[in-house]
Amino acid sequence: MPTIKDVAAKAGVSISTVSYAISGERPISVEKKALIEQAMKELDYRPHAIARSLASKRTRIIALLFPPVERGIGLSELSLITNAAMAATEQGYHLVLWSLVSKDPDELRHLIRQELVDGVILMEVHDNDFRIPILREQRIPFFLFGQDSSAPDENFVDTDFIVSMYRALAFLSGLGHREICFINQSHDAFQSGYGPVVRSHAAFERFSVELKISGRECFCNSDPATGFRTAAEVLEQRPATTAFLVMNDRCLSGVIKAIEKKGRTIPGDLSLIAHVSSAATATMFLPSLTTYEMEGHALMSLAVGELIARIEKKYFEVPQRLMPCTLVERETTGAARND
Amino acid sequence: MPTIKDVAAKAGVSISTVSYAISGERPISVEKKALIEQAMKELDYRPHAIARSLASKRTRIIALLFPPVERGIGLSELSLITNAAMAATEQGYHLVLWSLVSKDPDELRHLIRQELVDGVILMEVHDNDFRIPILREQRIPFFLFGQDSSAPDENFVDTDFIVSMYRALAFLSGLGHREICFINQSHDAFQSGYGPVVRSHAAFERFSVELKISGRECFCNSDPATGFRTAAEVLEQRPATTAFLVMNDRCLSGVIKAIEKKGRTIPGDLSLIAHVSSAATATMFLPSLTTYEMEGHALMSLAVGELIARIEKKYFEVPQRLMPCTLVERETTGAARND
DNA sequence: CTGTTAGCGCCTTCAG
DNA sequence: CTGAAGGCGCTAACAG
Numbered sequence: 001m002p003t004i005k006d007v008a009a010k011a012g013v014s015i016s017t018v019s020y021a022i023s024g025e026r027p028i029s030v031e032k033k034a035l036i037e038q039a040m041k042e043l044d045y046r047p048h049a050i051a052r053s054l055a056s057k058r059t060r061i062i063a064l065l066f067p068p069v070e071r072g073i074g075l076s077e078l079s080l081i082t083n084a085a086m087a088a089t090e091q092g093y094h095l096v097l098w099s100l101v102s103k104d105p106d107e108l109r110h111l112i113r114q115e116l117v118d119g120v121i122l123m124e125v126h127d128n129d130f131r132i133p134i135l136r137e138q139r140i141p142f143f144l145f146g147q148d149s150s151a152p153d154e155n156f157v158d159t160d161f162i163v164s165m166y167r168a169l170a171f172l173s174g175l176g177h178r179e180i181c182f183i184n185q186s187h188d189a190f191q192s193g194y195g196p197v198v199r200s201h202a203a204f205e206r207f208s209v210e211l212k213i214s215g216r217e218c219f220c221n222s223d224p225a226t227g228f229r230t231a232a233e234v235l236e237q238r239p240a241t242t243a244f245l246v247m248n249d250r251c252l253s254g255v256i257k258a259i260e261k262k263g264r265t266i267p268g269d270l271s272l273i274a275h276v277s278s279a280a281t282a283t284m285f286l287p288s289l290t291t292y293e294m295e296g297h298a299l300m301s302l303a304v305g306e307l308i309a310r311i312e313k314k315y316f317e318v319p320q321r322l323m324p325c326t327l328v329e330r331e332t333t334g335a336a337r338n339d
Numbered sequence: 340m341p342t343i344k345d346v347a348a349k350a351g352v353s354i355s356t357v358s359y360a361i362s363g364e365r366p367i368s369v370e371k372k373a374l375i376e377q378a379m380k381e382l383d384y385r386p387h388a389i390a391r392s393l394a395s396k397r398t399r400i401i402a403l404l405f406p407p408v409e410r411g412i413g414l415s416e417l418s419l420i421t422n423a424a425m426a427a428t429e430q431g432y433h434l435v436l437w438s439l440v441s442k443d444p445d446e447l448r449h450l451i452r453q454e455l456v457d458g459v460i461l462m463e464v465h466d467n468d469f470r471i472p473i474l475r476e477q478r479i480p481f482f483l484f485g486q487d488s489s490a491p492d493e494n495f496v497d498t499d500f501i502v503s504m505y506r507a508l509a510f511l512s513g514l515g516h517r518e519i520c521f522i523n524q525s526h527d528a529f530q531s532g533y534g535p536v537v538r539s540h541a542a543f544e545r546f547s548v549e550l551k552i553s554g555r556e557c558f559c560n561s562d563p564a565t566g567f568r569t570a571a572e573v574l575e576q577r578p579a580t581t582a583f584l585v586m587n588d589r590c591l592s593g594v595i596k597a598i599e600k601k602g603r604t605i606p607g608d609l610s611l612i613a614h615v616s617s618a619a620t621a622t623m624f625l626p627s628l629t630t631y632e633m634e635g636h637a638l639m640s641l642a643v644g645e646l647i648a649r650i651e652k653k654y655f656e657v658p659q660r661l662m663p664c665t666l667v668e669r670e671t672t673g674a675a676r677n678d
Numbered sequence: 679c680t681g682t683t684a685g686c687g688c689c690t691t692c693a694g
Numbered sequence: 695c696t697g698a699a700g701g702c703g704c705t706a707a708c709a710g
Contacts, residue, residue: 051687390703
């Protein structure tokens, strides 16, 4: 493999001139620059990432950090991962995957102290997230994908669960739905303070009132059997229900089944929305699901971009960006049937 | 951050002694070893990954390489990714994600020439895979997850589609099924020589005969609407069909819908198997699907382990390992109804 | 069993 | 605008 030395020799200039020509950190005369570029081309030279890192104290690698015991990591997370990799690549960075196996602070600490990565993006953020104190103590730039209410001053991007809920309810309300059932994630997740669940819960209560909706919220474990039972019970107890808003991809098929079993059609008798979901999930079903889709690409590009900006000290604001979901109308929503 | 120098000073030994104590590349007296460990503990020392890489010419990083235009990357791939990361971690390696955006050889070439990674694992391998010549030319260790029949001498792990098909058919046959429909992936995938599709096709033909099954194969695009049409047609044309073997996760819900619409019950009237699938997919449905599940964990651990062995030159065989899927009986299979 | 030292390839002062 | 040279932190000969 050719090194910067070979390039310098071939171009008849010094090593540092080549280095500066590459980084652009200082002006180089046009002729030398041309010579250097010519030499690099002929040698098919690529800077050696590791050597560059050692000298510059920046590795151009960031980590995507998952907490231990990934509870139902699904299709949406998958697209976040690939989006993160592509966003990093676009900016000349590499992305490594760190999947913690324990909550032992030393596990993460040791990973960081290897100084292999310049910064990290935290996935699946919870309130009082155990990772945040460690990242702070190690003074490494980081960025939350999600919010931790006990760390309100950190950088984060997140879905705007409040606005998303408002929009979903307003949308259904506009279609004439008055009796709406919101199927949230599990009660355990709620009690553990998991942001999406907590915030959506509060938003549902609030906007049900504001929009004069007769709402019912159910917590539901992430499996179709529980989804079935939950929906069946709702249909039994509140037969006037005309819409389900389901923020729990893994119980969807159970909910649908319960509706069908009851002899109700979608979207004729009942409307169904997969909330904070993804196209990949929606199109697994027939009929395809109307969804409020997480802005995975935008959110992740932002997170990666801002993290890198922070690493490179381009600026120092604390960006906190919330993005509501986008409605994608497919085949499971329609006007309420009021008879 | 403390360096190896600090450790050496604190322990009262030379730098190289510390280095060798860490790597174990040469014997160290018990007393010195204890001193060194003590010093490392007190300083909370971690070797600097980058410096170590530069000196040793090994980065302890491997790449997971995805081809451009990820056609339907799903739940099963997701578990492969996390499995790969964990397998790498267990062996002291890091995993970076490389998602190519084009088929331009230079894109991959440049990635490799940075010398950031010691080896790469290729996902979604096709026949005549354009990445293989590049990897060879760059002389970097690599490992295929999947097979390329035009590169029969490369290292690979893959699902054994032949044996898996045999088992699935034998299993159904054992339940009394005689009229079985195999729903494969798309005809395009077949024609482009995509291994799983081609091999399963051949195996189905062969074992249908051997097992005296009246089989019908359908190619099917990866969406539920096509799944519905395909299954509906089969049910129409061959009403004696008592089992569906579906190697196409994304069309499953359509197939199920077609069966239900026809007024047939699962598994009472018809059995259904999700073939070469995953638990994550199976439990998205209600009733949960009987599957032949890809051995994602075993396959990926093997790939990562062998790749690392090859990097570290532990041995030089060419491992080619095929692993059949495992049957997980859930709720969609039962004895054939022969009336 | 242990220590000394020359790099690994590049970046970045410092001196022109 | 350009060059020389000293590291970055660690590994691995080489020399005891």
